[in-house]
Amino acid sequence: MQAESFISIKPSSKKLRQYIAYYYFHSATDPLLKKHFLYYPNHKNAVTVYKNSKIIYQPGYSASVPCTHTPISILYSGIQSQYRIAEIQAPFDKIGIVFQSLGINHFIKGNLNDVFPRTDDKSFGHFGESFKEACLVAYNEPLLDKRVNILDDFFQVNYQAFREENLVKCINYIEGASHKPTVQQLSEQFHTHRRTLLRLFKTHIGCSVKTYIDIVQFRKAVNNYLDPIKDTKKLTELAHQYHFYDQSEFIRHLNKLTGSNPRHFFNSLTTLGSENTFWTIK
Template identity: 30%
Template sequence: MSYIAFPHTNTCISLFQGVEILRDNLTLTIKSDETVKDQVSVEITGKYTQPFFVNYQGLFKEIAIIFKPLGVNYFLKNDLIEYAPLFSQPLALSHWHSIAEELFMEENLSKRIELLEAFLLENLTDKDDTIVRKAMLLIEDFEKDYTMQEVAEHCALTIKTLQRNFKRLLTCTPSEYKRIAKFRYSLYKEGLQKEIKKLTEIAYESNYYDQSYFIRDFKKLTGINPKAFFQRVSKLEENKIIWEIR
């Protein structure tokens, strides 16, 4: 199976058993490998502003954990940027590999959930992300559509300090975060209803400046225009997971 993963504000940590993982030019290939059938791999995504291609080959085990934008930082000792500067990379932390081994040894789903929850609670740390969280809420207020300068002023920060904090905890700039968040907002709000509204109306309700700006941004983030995008993508979990199967 292959699919296209579109830009998202969330972060994913995936646990695999018995695979070889290859990365190249926004392409992630995960294929079964009998020579390492009992070995585990742990992969973490960073922020990406272009779609990337995921290719699954063969049969293997995977457990994926999806974290909200700032959530993953609470389960890592250091800031996210230190672990996930690229669109996808191995997470070289021994305790994550240990829990992956435990989970794959356990066949009972309920017990797996208990093991994973216990692990996460054990590794839960306190992080001061108050300023970044406040900035995110302002950026995600698409009705007011604050500029980055206004967001920085509301948070009593300089633009440079705001950018530095976003890079640390979210691995992207505030402007990149806004583009991705606005793109996702347009999908959730109107984009994938049974009868798709006119592009102009979607653009207006998602607070894009005009239809041409909406189309231009969509092409940057998806590689195709909005009309083709809405026709080709699939949705799961009430539009919260958007992808294109190939």
């Protein structure tokens, strides 16, 4: 049996792929295995489910330890403006549901701001008992494609319309733009007052407009750097391509988000699965 496995798979449903980027299945059986890793700000964020693990929370940190008395633990840390530290002790069995930007908003009743965990404890119960039951069924299914179908079924049944169309257009514009938009440009482009934009982002995403733009630019730069098809770029080239004023600004930006200088950060990354999941594993 493989000691550790990390597999990422897109939803089978084409409709769900608009809202859920991918699922991942991460497990390990060796009780001597303990991992310490850093994960970084992302405009795609995950609900994470642990089987038979207890989760311990502290500011900027979480740890999971085996616990047979805890059948299911669910956490959601939302969009983060800085890196977080996690430790995980095997044996463990995780399911991650990685949502597109605004994806989770299509499966909750009310605003994200109303259900998002605001304390250090990131426990997340908004999907209810039916989600826990679906996860337990998925854990008991050995075939991954059938696990995906079980999760797809839950989210298809619990789909909710999200009616802030202007916000959806704004998010799509930021993520698709070849330049780095400013808040003022977005305000003019979508005929929406800056204060209204800020309220929409805070209510439905959980951060300011500027923070969201910075995180998207960060992810674009990292995905470009890690793309095996493209030649590895120098920091000056990345800074220019993603519209930072100069290399010094780019270094300050990455240091703020990752807690380390760019060269150390890029050299420390480990890619997991096939969907641009990357952590720093220590």
